[in-house]
Amino acid sequence: MTDQTTAPHTYATSSDSLLAGLNNKQLEAVTLPNQSALILAGAGSGKTRVLTTRIAWLIQTGQISPNGLLAVTFTNKAAKEMLTRLTTMLPINTRGMWVGTFHGLCNRLLRAHHREALLPATFQILDTADQLSAIKRVMKLMNVDDEKFPPKQVQGYINSCKDEGMRAHSVDAYDPHSQKLREIFEEYDKQCQREGVADFAELLLRCYELLERDANIRQHYQNRFKYVLVDEFQDTNRLQYQWLKLLAGHAQGNQRNCIFAVGDDDQSIYAFRGARVGNMRDFEQDFAIENIVKLEQNYRSHSNILDAANAIITHNRNRLGKNLWTSAGAGEPVRVYQAYNDIDEANFIVEEIQSLHRDGVDLSDIAMLYRSNAQSRVIEHALFSVGLPYRVYGGLRFFERAEIKHALAYMRLMANPNDDTALLRVINFPTRGIGARSLEQLQEVARQNDTSLWEAALLNTGKIGSFVTLIKQMQEESIGISLPEVAELATTLSGLKTFYQGEKEGEDRIANLEELVSAATAFMNQDLGLRIEQSDVDENGEIVQSLLTQFLGHASLEAGEHQADVGRDALQLMTVHAAKGLEFKAVFISGLEEGLCPHEQSLYEANGLEEERRLMYVAVTRARERLYLSHAQSRMLHGQVRYGIPSRFLDEIPEELLKRLNAKPVAKPFFQTASSSSEQKSAMPWKIGQQVGHGKFGQGVVVSYEGNADDLRIQINFGKEGMKWLALEYAKLEAL
DNA sequence: ATTGATACAGCAAAT
DNA sequence: CTGTATCAAT
Numbered sequence: 001m002t003d004q005t006t007a008p009h010t011y012a013t014s015s016d017s018l019l020a021g022l023n024n025k026q027l028e029a030v031t032l033p034n035q036s037a038l039i040l041a042g043a044g045s046g047k048t049r050v051l052t053t054r055i056a057w058l059i060q061t062g063q064i065s066p067n068g069l070l071a072v073t074f075t076n077k078a079a080k081e082m083l084t085r086l087t088t089m090l091p092i093n094t095r096g097m098w099v100g101t102f103h104g105l106c107n108r109l110l111r112a113h114h115r116e117a118l119l120p121a122t123f124q125i126l127d128t129a130d131q132l133s134a135i136k137r138v139m140k141l142m143n144v145d146d147e148k149f150p151p152k153q154v155q156g157y158i159n160s161c162k163d164e165g166m167r168a169h170s171v172d173a174y175d176p177h178s179q180k181l182r183e184i185f186e187e188y189d190k191q192c193q194r195e196g197v198a199d200f201a202e203l204l205l206r207c208y209e210l211l212e213r214d215a216n217i218r219q220h221y222q223n224r225f226k227y228v229l230v231d232e233f234q235d236t237n238r239l240q241y242q243w244l245k246l247l248a249g250h251a252q253g254n255q256r257n258c259i260f261a262v263g264d265d266d267q268s269i270y271a272f273r274g275a276r277v278g279n280m281r282d283f284e285q286d287f288a289i290e291n292i293v294k295l296e297q298n299y300r301s302h303s304n305i306l307d308a309a310n311a312i313i314t315h316n317r318n319r320l321g322k323n324l325w326t327s328a329g330a331g332e333p334v335r336v337y338q339a340y341n342d343i344d345e346a347n348f349i350v351e352e353i354q355s356l357h358r359d360g361v362d363l364s365d366i367a368m369l370y371r372s373n374a375q376s377r378v379i380e381h382a383l384f385s386v387g388l389p390y391r392v393y394g395g396l397r398f399f400e401r402a403e404i405k406h407a408l409a410y411m412r413l414m415a416n417p418n419d420d421t422a423l424l425r426v427i428n429f430p431t432r433g434i435g436a437r438s439l440e441q442l443q444e445v446a447r448q449n450d451t452s453l454w455e456a457a458l459l460n461t462g463k464i465g466s467f468v469t470l471i472k473q474m475q476e477e478s479i480g481i482s483l484p485e486v487a488e489l490a491t492t493l494s495g496l497k498t499f500y501q502g503e504k505e506g507e508d509r510i511a512n513l514e515e516l517v518s519a520a521t522a523f524m525n526q527d528l529g530l531r532i533e534q535s536d537v538d539e540n541g542e543i544v545q546s547l548l549t550q551f552l553g554h555a556s557l558e559a560g561e562h563q564a565d566v567g568r569d570a571l572q573l574m575t576v577h578a579a580k581g582l583e584f585k586a587v588f589i590s591g592l593e594e595g596l597c598p599h600e601q602s603l604y605e606a607n608g609l610e611e612e613r614r615l616m617y618v619a620v621t622r623a624r625e626r627l628y629l630s631h632a633q634s635r636m637l638h639g640q641v642r643y644g645i646p647s648r649f650l651d652e653i654p655e656e657l658l659k660r661l662n663a664k665p666v667a668k669p670f671f672q673t674a675s676s677s678s679e680q681k682s683a684m685p686w687k688i689g690q691q692v693g694h695g696k697f698g699q700g701v702v703v704s705y706e707g708n709a710d711d712l713r714i715q716i717n718f719g720k721e722g723m724k725w726l727a728l729e730y731a732k733l734e735a736l
Numbered sequence: 737a738t739t740g741a742t743a744c745a746g747c748a749a750a751t
Numbered sequence: 752c753t754g755t756a757t758c759a760a761t
Contacts, residue, residue, distance in 0.1 A: 074751075103751050128750080152746095200751055272749060372748050374752095394750080428737095435737045557751065577749045599748055615749085638747055639752035743757075 018056055018089060022046075029293045030054045032260075034063065036248075036287040038233075038280065039262045042324040043309070043621035044300030044583065051231055051262055052082055056089040058227060069227040070098040070247070072105060074235050074270075076558050078581055079104070082231075098225070102240055103200055103557055106207035110198075111549070113217055117210045120196040122416040122549050125556035129400070130421050131155060131199045137420075138188045141447065149180065158185050162201035163274030165208065165239040195420045195452055201239075208243045222249045226257050232581075233263030233283070237274035241282065250286060259287060265320045266313050269577060269615050271607070280320065298324045298621075300583050302331025305627050308653045309620040315652055316610045333659035335628045336650065342591075342635035346382035349588050352628065353388065353571060356586055363389065365585040367572040369619050371597045375590065376573050378636075383571065393574035397559040398519075403500065403509040407516055408555055410490040414475050415548050418452035430499035433463050470494070483547050484520040491516070523551050576619040587623035589616075592631040593644030594717070616649045633691075633701070643701045643717060645691070686714060691736040697724060699736065 019027060026046055029039045030053045041047035055071065058064045073079045079101055083094045098105060107125070110117050126134060135158070136151050161171055168186035173179040192198060198206060211218045228247055230236070236244070249256040261283055268277045283289065298306055306326050313319070339345035349368060357363055368379060373395045383390045398404060406429060409422035417423070428434040442464065446456035457468050474493055478486045491497050491513045500506035500513070524547065572584065591597055597616065602608035620627065629650060634643045686692060686702045693699055700718040714731075716724050726733075 076751085101751065203751090269749075270751095273751080374747080431738070433737065437737080559751085575749065601748065636752085737761100739759105739761075741757100741759085743755105745753105745755085747752095 018053060018060060022050075022053070023297055025293060025295050025297070026050050026053075029295065030057050032293070034258060036259045036289060037261070038284055038287075038289045038292045039260070039295065040292050040320060040322055041262050041264055041295040042298060042322055043264065043267060043618070044298040045295035045324070046299055047262055047264075047295065048078075048081060048085070048231075048581070050295065051229060051260075052085040052089065054260060055082075055086060055229065059090060059092070064227050066092050066094070066097050068224060069229065070105070070225040071229040071231070072100065072102055072244075073231040074101060075581070076101060076104070078231055101557070102243075103203050106203040106243075107553055107557065109207050109221075110203065110210070111553075113210060113214075116214050116217060117206055118193075119198065119206070120416060120418070122546070123196045123198055124412050124416055124419050124422070125203065125553055126192070126197050126199040126421065127400070127556050127559060128155075128200075129405075130197075133424075134191065134195075134197070134199075134421055135184070135188055137424075138191050139184060141443075142184065142187055144180065144184060148177075149184070154181065154184055157181050158188060159199075159201050160274060161185060162199075162205045163237045163239055165205065165242055167205075191420075194418070194450070196416055196418050197421060204239050204243060208239060208246065211243070211246050218246065221247060222257060227260065228257060229260045229262075231262055232267075233261040234265050234268040234277050234280055235263075235270045235275045236279050238276055238279070239274075241276070241279045245286065248287075259283070264322075266316070266322070266614055267580065267618050269580065269611060269618060271611050277318075294322055296322055296324055298326045300624050301326065301621065302328050302625055304330050304333055304657050305620065305623050305625075308334050308627070308657050309617050311654055311657075312613060312620065312649055312652045313617045316613055318607070318610060332626055334653065334657050335626070335659050335661055337628065337630040337661045338646070339630055339632040340634070342378050342632045343382070345590055345630050345632045345635075346378045349379065349590065349628070349630065350382045350386055350388065352588070354386065356626075357388075361585055363569045363571045366588070367574065367579060367582070367584040367586075367622060368588045368590065369574060369576050369579050369622070370590050371576060371599060371615070373575060375596075379573065379590070389568055389570040390573055391570045393572070393578045398512070398515070399555045399559040401509075401512055403496065403512055404516055406496055407487065407490045407494070407513055408552065410471075410474065410494045410496075411486060411548060412552055413454075413471050414478050414486070414490070415546070415552060417454040417471060417475075420446075420453045423453050423457075426494065427457075427464075427467055430495045432467065432495075434467065438464060478548075483524045483551055484517045486548060487517045487520040520551060523547075523554060576615050579622050580618050583622055583624055585624050586626040586628070587619070588628045588630065589619045590630050591635070592629050592647040592650055593635075594647055595642070595644050596637075597647050597649070613649065616647075645699055645701050645717060686733070686735075692716065693734045693736050694718070694726075695732055700724075 019030065022030060023046075026049070029037070029050050032054075039047075039050065041050065051071070055069060058069070059066055071079075071082060073082065079099055083097070083099055086092070086099075087094055098108075100108070110119060110123070111121070114121050114123065132151055132155055135154055136146070139146055139149065139151060139154070161167075168182050168189060171182055171185070173182045189202075192202065211221065225247055228244060230244065244259060247257065248259050261280075263280055265277050265280055268275060271277075284292065301309075303326050306324055310324060337345070337348055339348055353363070353366055353368075356366060368390075370376060370379075376392055376395060380390070380392065399408070406426055409425040412419050412422040413426070424439075427439070442453055442456050442460070445459065446453045449456065454468075457464050460468065470493070474489060477489055477493070481489070497510060497513060500509045503509070576589075594600075598609055598612035602612045605611075631646045631650070632644070634641055636642075690702045691699065692702060694716070697716075697718040700716040702714055702716055714726055714728055716726060716733075718724055
């Protein structure tokens with residue numbers, strides 16, 4: 001980056017053209033004076049535009065240089081989007097700019113100061129699955145009963161502690177159970193330290209602690225980042241907010257830097273990973289925000305869609321308050337389809353999509369949304385059978401596939417052989433005669449000497465010795481070759497390719513391994529062809545990590561996004577979470593049944609239902625012109641047929657906005673389940689799956705029944721009221 | 737030590 | 752239903 005490009009007077013575009021087309025509120029937000037600000041930006045109100053224009057305006061008016069700002073988002077998608085938009089607004093080189101996700105930026109900072117952060121230069125990142133296996137290992141070593149302490153729960157405990165900014169020594173534990181949890185937490189962290197690995201939450205916590213502890217580093221970044229911009233502020237957790245305050249110099253009491261926070265409390269859908277909507281109110285207080293700028297004009301959706309969204313969200317109690325409006329016309333009504341079952345629902349959706357497509361709508365402008373990933377299978381099947389191209393986001397991601405994780409594990413060992421998780425993954429894969437027995441011995445030696453498994457392995461000869469030799473050979477051969485060549489090396493020298501060639505259904509896996517090499521090539525080219533060298537210094541005088549380490553970090557932090565058929569016009573399939581921030585001409589929201597949306601688990605959590613409602617709000621506001629809401633009377637869930645009643649969120653939309661595509665749901669005959677024998681059939685007046693009404697519990701659906709003619713009890717799912725067993729003799733039920 | 741079969745548990749969202 | 756854990760047989 002040269003001085004020339006950062007000097008404001010060199011820009012051809014005037015600030016007028018930058019600001020053209022903004023409405024008053026947007027303009028106000030973009031041109032706010034030099035102070036911290038909170039922008040309450042409703043869905044579709046031009047939030048990203050405001051954020052990027054604000055950056056461009058600050059740069060163009062010479063208030064800040066591109067190096068002096070830090071912009072943080074939650075998804076890689078959003079970060080990329082921001083950078084692309086910036087480059088179209090300003091002739092600047094965005095390389096070297098600090099724009100990224102919290103995790104990405106913390107990773108970058110920790111790499112640059114790994115010594116001060118007490119981490120090896122090549123520290124690796126544990127993804128969720130790696131973390132779980134690491135926890136299981138610790139627990140085994142500590143002889144903890146995994147019945148009493150389910151590893152998944154321990155994982156949740158550790159992560160939520162870290163999200164709150166707490167280490168094992170600072171958490172309260174008064175009863176034996178929580179004391180044990182704390183002990184596992186402590187041992188787990190020790191193990192991570194020994195192995196030189198960090199989980200997702202650790203990246204943030206470690207970075208926070210580094211800035212807090214090291215005044216030099218802290219001041220360096222505080223002096224550099226005069227402007228901190230935060231997207232999706234409502235999704236920040238306590239630790240992230242503390243981190244932001246530290247960067248802004250707020251925690252030292254002499255606030256020097258400005259935070260420009262953009263958020264929407266109605267779109268807070270990440271409480272499950274520690275997000276605190278309350279951070280918005282705290283921010284308002286802590287930074288003495290005088291006027292919150294509210295962006296309430298929606299430019300995205302027709303008013304029927306927007307009215308439906310507003311109607312839903314007004315049922316939430318805890319809101320900052322905001323009402324979206326649009327000058328667009330009413331548009332089409334919101335379509336509601338009641339399907340007989342999940343397959344019927346999928347077929348309906350596919351037919352509608354085909355018809356939309358025939359009418360000239362791009363498939364990529366149509367999205368199919370669902371609450372949980374598992375729901376995509378039925379739709380995928382239906383799409384596949386009619387040959388409609390589609391893209392699934394989320395689900396099994398590329399870098400999470402078994403064969404890719406194996407290859408990556410070899411690459412991780414080349415970079416950092418102390419990574420026990422990686423070592424354990426591949427020491428006997430492909431099998432080379434190192435079984436449980438030898439591993440136990442190896443772990444015992446490591447434990448006694450308090451070293452990593454690798455160091456213990458160095459003492460071995462025999463089969464373990466030849467594994468050590470293999471890794472060492474890989475390390476030697478990797479010197480001076482390019483990243484894709486390293487990937488190639490990891491897949492061949494390890495024997496992975498040969499192994500999968502011998503497998504019956506190994507072709508896909510081999511194709512994926514080849515894809516990994518292409519991914520490495522793409523990564524290398526995108527990074528201006530840096531070659532592997534231990535460390536390098538970029539034009540800003542910052543340390544650049546080895547390309548291999550960068551690539552491995554990329555693989556952990558950006559597990560998805562890498563799908564075949566990118567440029568092709570294809571229907572978009574994703575969860576509602578993944579759809580946040582996106583918009584489509586037509587949107588299908590499926591599975592709107594009690595138990596699925598709102599998810600049954602949410603009903604047991606504090607404020608769980610409100611979060612589900614926000615999720616629904618996010619889903620609805622993705623649509624520009626056409627919105628379909630569908631639910632099924634029965635669906636295959638967890639391996640068995642489940643009967644559900646329509647989601648309460650459907651009832652929250654005024655009837656006049658809706659167009660019911662099948663006013664009277666088709667009363668199709670239901671299959672008799674094996675358990676309902678023929679002699680009981682006569683005594684049972686209701687069909688399984690039938691909709692019934694009850695004076696006290698309202699609408700429900702018959703799930704099952706038991707007993708004989710004199711004592712027949714039927715089980716009914718009343719949704720909001722829960723599952724009930726009723727004695728037929730007394731229950732007054734009416735058919736619906 | 738490896739393999740293959742069978743039992744069993746869990747099963748929401750994502751950096 | 753599906754991935755993982757366990758166990759008996761090679």
